Amino acid sequence: MSSDLSPIDKAKFISAKRAAQFVESGMKVGLGTGSTAAWLVRCLGEMVRDDGLRIKGVPTSTRTAELARQVGIEVISLDEARWLDLTIDGADEFDGDLNLIKGGGGALLQEKIVATASDQMIVISDASKEVETLGAFPLPVEVIPFGWQTTRALIEETLVSMDVLGRDTALRMNGAVPYVTDEGNHILDLHLRRIGNARQLALVLNQMPGVVENGLFIDICDRVIMGFADGRVELR
Ligand code: 5RP
Numbered sequence: 001m002s003s004d005l006s007p008i009d010k011a012k013f014i015s016a017k018r019a020a021q022f023v024e025s026g027m028k029v030g031l032g033t034g035s036t037a038a039w040l041v042r043c044l045g046e047m048v049r050d051d052g053l054r055i056k057g058v059p060t061s062t063r064t065a066e067l068a069r070q071v072g073i074e075v076i077s078l079d080e081a082r083w084l085d086l087t088i089d090g091a092d093e094f095d096g097d098l099n100l101i102k103g104g105g106g107a108l109l110q111e112k113i114v115a116t117a118s119d120q121m122i123v124i125s126d127a128s129k130e131v132e133t134l135g136a137f138p139l140p141v142e143v144i145p146f147g148w149q150t151t152r153a154l155i156e157e158t159l160v161s162m163d164v165l166g167r168d169t170a171l172r173m174n175g176a177v178p179y180v181t182d183e184g185n186h187i188l189d190l191h192l193r194r195i196g197n198a199r200q201l202a203l204v205l206n207q208m209p210g211v212v213e214n215g216l217f218i219d220i221c222d223r224v225i226m227g228f229a230d231g232r233v234e235l236r
Contacts (some may be wrong), residue, residue, distance in 0.1 A: 007229035009035075011126035012090075015227030016040040017115055019088045019124045020047060025054045028081045029113040031068055032089025032106035033061040036124050040088050044115070044148065045071025058084060060114050061107040062182055084118040091123045092137040092215070094130060094224050095168045096143070098123070098236065103140030103215030106181055112213055115220050130226065130236075135195035141188045141205055148186050151210030155188065158204060163196025184194040185212055 005013065016039035021045060023029055031041055041064060049054040049072055057073040058081050059065035067077050078084075093101040097120055100123065102108050115121040143151045150171055152169055159167045172179040172187040195201055195216075202216040224236035 001227065002079040008126055008128070010229040011210045011227040012036040012124070013039045013227065014231055014233055015124040015126065015225045016043050018233045019225050020044055020153050021123050022122060023047070023053065023055060023090075025052075027085040028056045028058065028076070028083070030084045030087025030089070030118050031057045031059045031064050031073070032087065032111060033064050034090040034105040036090035036126070037064065037088070038067055038092050041067050041073065042071055045073055048072050056081060058114055060089065060110040061105070078117060080187065084114065085120070087115045087118040087121045088124060089115060089121065091129055091217075091221075093134050094098060094123060094125065094221065094236070096133065098221040098224060099134060099219070100217035100221055101134050101139055101215050102217055103142070103187065105136065106140070106179060106187055108140055108215045109142050109181065109183055109185075109213045112217060112220070115217065120222045121220055123221050124135055125224060125226050127226055127228060132218070133149070133194050133196075134198050135192045137197060138170070138189035139195070141190060142181055142183070142185045142214075143188055144210050144212060145178075145186050146186070147210055148188075151208065152188055153181060153206070154208055154210070155190070158208070159192070160203055164192040164194065164201070166191045166193035184211070
């Protein structure tokens with residue numbers, strides 16, 4: 001680890017390094033997306049190169065696939081793997097029940113599919129992601145481009161009867177154009193501030209035509225490894 005790292009990157013690196021110890025030769029491993037997951041991929045790449053670790057990795061985005069190949073991890077598709085031993089990924093928020101908000105990096109759809117197809121999901125994180133109640137981080141919702149404004153209006157209308165504090169929604173942009181996910185969809189970020197009933201909201205959102213998936217991961221994560229800049233880790 002470079003000593004030039006910022007405290008937050010040190011914390012992310014420490015959590016990734018600890019999580020890498022759960023990976024054993026022969027495993028099929030889901031590889032998350034984002035800056036914390038990128039540390040994990042680099043750690044696993046080192047273990048492949050230096051310690052003879054043999055794994056097959058299923059990336060959750062084109063970005064992660066590219067990095068995994070660069071560091072020497074054998075990459076396979078989820079259809080080739082069918083089922084995974086373990087997925088390790090970052091998160092934008094996690095609560096005391098290990099429910100998550102994910103999708104800040106725009107990869108929530110593949111991330112949820114891959115994590116759900118795994119025996120175990122470990123989240124790696126710095127301490128800033130731990131919250132009492134989910135919702136301060138805007139909730140990403142992946143929507144089909146066709147009629148997205150109608151889908152957005154439907155979501156806003158539905159939020160009125162949901163246990164949330166805020167109801168503003170924003171189309172995620174990439175400069176002057178809408179952000180496009182790996183599946184060719186758009187993302188609406190819901191500024192809810194506090195989500196009183198995450199399980200109910202996740203179910204309601206996914207029943208709406210035009211919604212592909214939402215960033216609430218309920219009962220999917222098994223363990224959180226939280227890293228600190230001084231080298232400590234805490235397991236949740
Ligand atoms: C990507 C994600 C990421 O895991 C999440 O945004 C956390 O990213 P980072 O590790 O960069 O803070 O859900 O879709």
